[in-house]
Amino acid sequence: MTLSKCFLDPAALASIGEERLDWRFKAIPPSLWGLTVNEAATRRPNLFGDGFTGPIVVLEADALDHNLRTMSAWCTAHGVRLAPHGKTTMAPQLFARQIEHGAWGITCANAAQLRVYRAFGVSRILFANQLVDPAALRWLSTELAADPRFEFSCWVDSVRAVELMTRALLDAPRPVDVLIELGGEGGRTGVRDEATARAVAAAIRDSPVLRLAGVGGYEGALAHDAGQSSFDTVASYARRLRELAIGLSGSFESGEVIVTAGGSAFFDHIAEELTTGWPTEFPVVPVLRSGAYLTHDDGYYRRVSPLGEHPRVESTSSFRSALRAWAQVTSKPTTDLALLTLGKRDASFDDGLPEPQWYRRDGRTLKLAGHTATKLNDQHAFVALPGDSPLEVGDWVGLGLSHPCTVFDKWSLIPLVDGEIVTGFVRTYF
Numbered sequence: 001m002t003l004s005k006c007f008l009d010p011a012a013l014a015s016i017g018e019e020r021l022d023w024r025f026k027a028i029p030p031s032l033w034g035l036t037v038n039e040a041a042t043r044r045p046n047l048f049g050d051g052f053t054g055p056i057v058v059l060e061a062d063a064l065d066h067n068l069r070t071m072s073a074w075c076t077a078h079g080v081r082l083a084p085h086g087k088t089t090m091a092p093q094l095f096a097r098q099i100e101h102g103a104w105g106i107t108c109a110n111a112a113q114l115r116v117y118r119a120f121g122v123s124r125i126l127f128a129n130q131l132v133d134p135a136a137l138r139w140l141s142t143e144l145a146a147d148p149r150f151e152f153s154c155w156v157d158s159v160r161a162v163e164l165m166t167r168a169l170l171d172a173p174r175p176v177d178v179l180i181e182l183g184g185e186g187g188r189t190g191v192r193d194e195a196t197a198r199a200v201a202a203a204i205r206d207s208p209v210l211r212l213a214g215v216g217g218y219e220g221a222l223a224h225d226a227g228q229s230s231f232d233t234v235a236s237y238a239r240r241l242r243e244l245a246i247g248l249s250g251s252f253e254s255g256e257v258i259v260t261a262g263g264s265a266f267f268d269h270i271a272e273e274l275t276t277g278w279p280t281e282f283p284v285v286p287v288l289r290s291g292a293y294l295t296h297d298d299g300y301y302r303r304v305s306p307l308g309e310h311p312r313v314e315s316t317s318s319f320r321s322a323l324r325a326w327a328q329v330t331s332k333p334t335t336d337l338a339l340l341t342l343g344k345r346d347a348s349f350d351d352g353l354p355e356p357q358w359y360r361r362d363g364r365t366l367k368l369a370g371h372t373a374t375k376l377n378d379q380h381a382f383v384a385l386p387g388d389s390p391l392e393v394g395d396w397v398g399l400g401l402s403h404p405c406t407v408f409d410k411w412s413l414i415p416l417v418d419g420e421i422v423t424g425f426v427r428t429y430f
Helices: 010-016 037-042 061-078 092-100 111-119 134-146 159-168 194-206 228-247 267-274 300-304
Strands: 056-060 106-108 124-130 151-156 176-181 210-216 257-261 284-288 323-334 337-340 355-361 364-367 372-376 381-384 396-400 413-418 421-427
Touching: 010 092, 037 421, 056 061, 061 092, 061 267, 061 413, 092 106, 092 111, 092 421, 106 111, 111 124, 111 134, 134 151, 134 159, 151 159, 151 210, 159 176, 159 194, 159 210, 176 194, 194 210, 194 228, 210 228, 228 257, 228 267, 257 267, 267 284, 355 372
Parallel strands: 056 413, 106 124, 124 151, 151 176, 176 210, 210 257, 257 284
Antiparallel strands: 056 323, 323 337, 323 396, 337 381, 355 364, 355 396, 372 381, 413 421
């Protein structure tokens, strides 16, 4: 399963550039309506001078490229494969960039995401969840029949799930690979003990349409900060994952055994445990599924990432935030409060509020210190102002964002910028 290179359908990818811009895409200026995405990018419009309206979220090209190179180099140096979780961006153009930088596959979490991936021809997909819906499984069977190069695997954590999958996949053209998911105390899905795992493995062995290809799980549901207790919990979980794979060594039906975990907060500890301690000749393929590294952020991941503001691992460089929101000051009702034209419909707020970092007036962009977003309404951000705040109504404010996974889903088209110049557009499909 690991010999071929993951790829997308070039024609489907190219079709994104042929979509025409119009009122459906918020913040895009009317002067670009009627043009294709490619034509608009060719004009290289100015973000502040050519009619873009706030609020707007952009991707900074230099930081994006930097993060792609940094993660690729880190995975290569540490002997792990990367199947980034595409739910972060749901942007096939960015999937393609990740694959160009060595991604082994792309991870998804539900049937809707799976359909998007296949619409763009993603050839190797890890489905990091249980897939038990009969309609989705029947559709998967047709995809497997239509494309012999399509490689798919999903989680199972119960005998019941194996029975449901078997029933729905009886017409599948070839066995479907499954990984037994390991859970943990206080965690999410996944078997909680080896006895259950062995029962699930036995059910898979008896299924005419399933093949046991590895074990997997998610440590992020067990730990939530960058403290030693969290690190110990993650390392312990990864060791249990390794021990489960070794304990099931006689049950795997694939030539190689996928062992996968690793979000964007603890991939250093996962990689350390999944690349050591294996019996000689055990055919392990350690796979990380980190997705938020691509854009990083100015909040949660800046604090907890192994390559964040306080790096825990050796690397030539740390990640940089590639996401930026720009909004205007729409009101300054008191000397200590400003309201921005950005709210919950535009930016993430589930894991930290936007961080005011820059302001722009009369063509100049300057750093902003001591300003704090205290609350978001649907369409407003409340910003507490220091006594010497320079902000006035009409100024643009540049904000760092926290938790990219809940930013991308609010924007169907995101400008890619080099400074103030828009050099491209990234289309999302949520």
